[in-house]
Amino acid sequence: MPNDDFEIKTISSDVNTHQFILEAHNDDLKCAGENSKKSRGKLPKIKILGTGGTIASKGACSSHTAGYHVDLTIQELLDAIPDISRICEIEYEQLCNVDSKEIDESALYSIYKGIADALQTFDGIVITHGTDTLAETTFFVDSCIDSGDVPIVFVGSMRPSTSISADGPMNLYQAICIAADKQSRGRGVLVSLNDQISAGYYSTKTNANTLDSFNVRQGYLGNFVNNEIHYYYPPVKPVVCHKFKLKMSPDVTSFTFPTVHILYAHQSFSPSLIDLVAKQCDGIVIATMGAGSLPDIVNDKCLHVGIPVVYSKRSMDGMVPRANLPKPLPEKEYNVIASGYLNPEKSRILLRLCLAEKHSISEIKEVFSGVYGG
Ligand SMILES: NC(=O)C[C@H](N)C(=O)O
The missing domain is CATH 3.40.50.40 (Rossmann fold)
Incomplete structure (x- = not known):
């Protein structure tokens, strides 16, 4: 007879040994991230950096999915996600608030600096970003930052916040859960969109309109279903990524590139x-x-x-x-x-x-x- 007091979960780090972990079933453990809360005794600390994009946009009416403009702060985006405080402790910062077509050297540098600073004290980092140039920023960040074990998760949306079935809140919720989850450690820069987790180094926007806007020839790393994060592989980073050392400057506006x-x-x-x-x-x-x-x-x-x-x-x-x-x-x-x-x-x-x-x-x-x- 099945024992309803136990829940069986596969944990990705044990895939080598095909081990199954038996855990006491508890109704409080229904939200993603609760496992890490349990094992660490305290909630993971997550830094959220807001940069804008469609995820922070408003349209003229609920059926409009084009012609919108950036209008929401990172605080307003987070206010739209209930229950996140059960998963992690959050600190947030607005680095800029623009459509990602406006991300230039100084915005890139402030993203770099925001991540580099947060790496010292946080368990995970989430960056909200427009999808049009998101893959350029993830490639840049992965080329310049050695994140060690700390997950750096980029997230955006394809529909503005005002649209029917806006994808932003769920995408942001999932990105935060991914950043807070200890299974995400050691995976470097990640992209979390439309339930899929992929490597920031390889992700590319392949569709200008659909929710399934990113395709990764090198493969998705995992999936997010009903509060469960399913990684397909143990932690891995792109083998080909060359790391550069950026010279930190106190003034982001003076940062230039060839x-x-x-x-x-x-x-x-x-x-x-x-x-x-x-x-x-x-x-x-x-x-x-x-x-x-x-x-x-x-x-x-x-x-x-x-x-x-x-x-x-x-x-x-x-x-x-x-x-x-x-x-x-x-x-x-x-x-x-x-x-x-x-x-x-x-x-x-x-x-x-x-x-x-x-x-x-x-x-x-x-x-x-x-x-x-x-
Ligand atoms: N879906 C999006 O986020 C597109 C938007 N134009 C941006 O990149 O900021």
Whole structure:
């Protein structure tokens, strides 16, 4: 006869041994995060950093899912989530409150600084962020911060707070539970959206409108169902992630980065665009056709333009291998670099970080070889 006083749960850290943990069933243990509360004797401390995005937006009426504007503070977002105080202790801070198209160097730096400061004293960190450029920020943060065991969870929404079936409150609730859960430790930068947990390093927004807006070719790490967090793997971080050391500055507005522009290639792509853009930047990323294809005349221009040019791709999936770079004289060190698996916007961030550290072309190639380019 089943014993209703016991609840059987698989715990991901025990997947190697296929162990099942028997726990006394208690009605108070219905909210996610309660297990960590129980084992630690006190609630985990979670820092919430608000930056804006659709999750903090209001539309004209409840059926509108476009044409809205950022209008809610992080405090108002948290007020909309009942019961969170049963799961963790919260401290929150508004870093900025903008659509993520406005995230610039100083916003990026304040996110970096907010996370770096919180790492010292909190068990987990949640950042609310617009989804349009969320994957750029997660890639940047994972490239600059060694979070140790502390989970850093980014979250947004696709519907404004005013819409029927707004996804923001549940997404934020789940992100906080994920940050508070001890199973999330040692997993680095995470993205929590639409019940799915994925690695910030690999996540990409692949749909501009649907709730299922992020797809991860490298696989989801876990799922959130009815207050249960299901990780599919033990804690793991991306093997390819190169870590940079940012120079902390007390003034976020004085933070600058080398300039890198992205060009989108197409049939009859003009080589003159390379010269035009090169005058205004320190490096170029090209969204090439296929896996590194550019017209011969454009390849020739890239080889001789005198600044680093990263060959990325227009295609959402796949990669640009080093073997597809133009190589007229194999023994000469040219300034063209293959992006490997990185899309143009992530390649741009990686190139900016390399240039900020004044890496030579061969060092930049070495960094990109981590993502199987170079
Ligand atoms: N769903 C969103 O968050 C999109 C919004 N435009 C943003 O990135 O801020």
